[in-house]
Amino acid sequence: MTTSTLDANAARKPEKVPSPRAQSTAIVTAAFGQNLVYATVSTFMLLYLVEYVGLSTGAIAVVTVVLTLARIIDAVADPFVGSLIDMTRTRWGKLRPFILFSAAPVALLTALIFAVPEIDETGQLVYFTICYLIWGLVYAACDVPMWGLIGSAFPDPGRRARVIGNVRAFGAIAIGVSTLGAPSLAAALSFAPETTAVGWTRAVALIAVVGMGIYLLAFFVPRERDSSNAPRLSFTELFRALFRNRPLLLVLLGSFIGFGRAIVQAGGAVFVVIAYGNDDNFTLVGAAIIVGMVIAAFTTPLVMRRISGRTLILISSFAGFAIYVGMFVGGFEDLVVLVIFIFLSGLALGVFLVAQTTMIADAVDHAENATGVRNDGISFATLTFVTKVMSAFSTLAFGIVIVIAGYQEGVVVTPAMQQIAFIGITLIPAASCLLSAIPFFFYRLGDSRRA
Numbered sequence: 001m002t003t004s005t006l007d008a009n010a011a012r013k014p015e016k017v018p019s020p021r022a023q024s025t026a027i028v029t030a031a032f033g034q035n036l037v038y039a040t041v042s043t044f045m046l047l048y049l050v051e052y053v054g055l056s057t058g059a060i061a062v063v064t065v066v067l068t069l070a071r072i073i074d075a076v077a078d079p080f081v082g083s084l085i086d087m088t089r090t091r092w093g094k095l096r097p098f099i100l101f102s103a104a105p106v107a108l109l110t111a112l113i114f115a116v117p118e119i120d121e122t123g124q125l126v127y128f129t130i131c132y133l134i135w136g137l138v139y140a141a142c143d144v145p146m147w148g149l150i151g152s153a154f155p156d157p158g159r160r161a162r163v164i165g166n167v168r169a170f171g172a173i174a175i176g177v178s179t180l181g182a183p184s185l186a187a188a189l190s191f192a193p194e195t196t197a198v199g200w201t202r203a204v205a206l207i208a209v210v211g212m213g214i215y216l217l218a219f220f221v222p223r224e225r226d227s228s229n230a231p232r233l234s235f236t237e238l239f240r241a242l243f244r245n246r247p248l249l250l251v252l253l254g255s256f257i258g259f260g261r262a263i264v265q266a267g268g269a270v271f272v273v274i275a276y277g278n279d280d281n282f283t284l285v286g287a288a289i290i291v292g293m294v295i296a297a298f299t300t301p302l303v304m305r306r307i308s309g310r311t312l313i314l315i316s317s318f319a320g321f322a323i324y325v326g327m328f329v330g331g332f333e334d335l336v337v338l339v340i341f342i343f344l345s346g347l348a349l350g351v352f353l354v355a356q357t358t359m360i361a362d363a364v365d366h367a368e369n370a371t372g373v374r375n376d377g378i379s380f381a382t383l384t385f386v387t388k389v390m391s392a393f394s395t396l397a398f399g400i401v402i403v404i405a406g407y408q409e410g411v412v413v414t415p416a417m418q419q420i421a422f423i424g425i426t427l428i429p430a431a432s433c434l435l436s437a438i439p440f441f442f443y444r445l446g447d448s449r450r451a
Contacts, residue, residue: 017223023153024163026221030099031146031167033214035174037110038139040182040207042391043175043286044200045113046399047269049128050408052197053116057408059125064399066129071392074136075385081140082381085148093224095145095152100219102142107212109135111205116197136388142215144381151361152224161301164357169297172290172350175265179286182207247443248363248382254313254439255356255386259393260432261320261349264289264342264425266391267398274407274421275332288339292346293353300354309355309362313440316355320348320433328426332418345429357383362445398424 018026049055049063081098088094112131116124150167154160182203183195189206190199243249268289272282303312327341360383401424405417 018221020154020159023222024159024166026217027146027150027153027163028166028170030215030218032170032174033211033217034142034146035171035211036178036214037106037208037211038143039171039175039178040204040211041110041113041135043179043265043269044182044204046267046395047273048114048197048200049116050270051273052195052200053124055121055124055408057403057406059121060399060408061403062125063128064396064403066125066132067399068392068396070129070133070136071388071395073133074140075388075392077137078140078144078381078385078388081144082148085145085381092219093152095149095224096219096222098141098145099149100216102138102145103212103216105138106135106142107208109138110208110212111201114204115201140381140384142212143384146215146218147357147383148381149218149222149224151364153222155225157362157365158305160361161304161354161358164361165297165301165354168350168354168357169294172293172297172346175293176287176290178207179290180283183282245363247445248360250439250443251356251359251363252382252386254436254443256389256393257439258317258352258432258436259390260324260397260429261352261436262390262394263398263429263432264345266394267401267421267425270398270402270407271421271425274405274413275418276335277413281335284335284339285342288342289346289349292343292348293350296347296350297354300351301358304355304358309359310440310443312351312355313359313443314437316348316351317433317437317440320345320352321430323348324426324430324433328422328430332422348433359443397428401428 045067046060046063050060055063085094085098088097090097092100109131113128113135116128119127150160150163154163185206186199186203187195188199189202190196192199264285268285269282272285275281300312323341323344327338327345330337330341332338401421405420407413407417407421
């Protein structure tokens with residue numbers, strides 16, 4: 001018997017399918033590990049570069065541009081990764097192989113991002129730029145198939161909405177674990193009276209290994225839909241189908257305009273240092289938004305039984321506008337008032353994220369009904385695409401705010417500097433939330449049936 005025959009027999013041998021509960025538990029747990037890594041990078045990267053590497057204001061301006069361009073490049077790469085997924089055929093399916101082979105590279109590169117060497121500042125910028133660019137491209141190979149697997153493994157919309165809600169909820173919990181635990185872990189692993197850059201390197205390396213190890217559950221337990229007999233489409237055909245899916249494009253446009261929702265996560269740690277002199281209070285601020293997101297993620301699927309995702313998106317957009325304006329009026333002098341508004345913003349953000357993901361999954365289903373082709377990879381790549389674009393522009397916006405304020409390590413913080421930073425996490429998100437509601441007014445699933 002030839003090797004090709006053995007491979008063919010292996011490909012035809014059916015795998016034992018775990019129960020839906022086991023699959024959902026594995027996916028939620030795996031997403032928790034993945035989000036633990038991503039949250040650590042997105043939340044503490046700027047803090048690490050400013051406070052522990054000690055980059056100057058000019059270097060931070062360069063880093064801001066690098067982060068923005070890198071995330072845009074990553075975002076553009078996501079649809080191509082999705083296309084590769086849709087054209088892949090293995091005995092494990094088309095999504096799970098990408099999960100298996102991306103975990104170790106993501107863990108390694110995450111550690112390297114937080115291991116900037118003690119060389120001249122230009123060398124540090126070059127090192128960081130290379131590591132971050134490669135990290136973003138490799139991370140796409142682990143993020144796109146995870147979301148595609150949710151859509152593929154759970155065809156029932158009700159169960160899928162619950163899984164999405166749980167993934168979002170435990171993703172927020174992962175942010176909380178990272179926000180509350182990473183600084184303490186870095187301090188403990190510094191083996192010194194104060195937290196050091198080396199302590200952060202060790203802490204992030206440990207988080208990366210544990211997080212991506214947990215992430216591998218998404219390969220070993222869930223099963224995706226059988227796509228072995230599906231037609232193999234070309235890049236051109238996949239992208240043509242994508243751009244004909246008008247409901248999906250409207251969700252992406254509304255999400256992109258709503259980039260301001262991510263500013264608190266991107267710049268919250270730096271703002272707390274500017275406003276209060278140290279990052280101790282970030283524990284309260286971070287916990288507030290996380291608790292709000294967790295509550296919203298668990299309850300939104302229940303609410304969606306009676307209210308459509310489109311309606312919830314619009315409610316969250318207008319509520320977000322009111323919350324951020326209220327936060328600006330309330331000021332940051334009273335920490336309790338600030339924490340209350342941050343909690344409310346977390347509620348609005350949690351509703352938005354669950355409804356957004358569910359609307360994308362629904363748009364994919366309707367496109368399949370219209371064309372007979374299910375392109376999980378490229379369709380769910382648009383979710384990671386828009387998430388990265390939102391992250392890029394939120395980082396760019398707050399980076400510009402920091403440069404305008406003139407803040408860097410060791411500078412004397414003035415009230416004007418504090419006020420500029422506060423505008424960055426209040427009025428910019430408020431305007432973004434309000435404008436993002438416009439595309440969602442035109443979202444109609446019927447459009448995909450007529451495509």
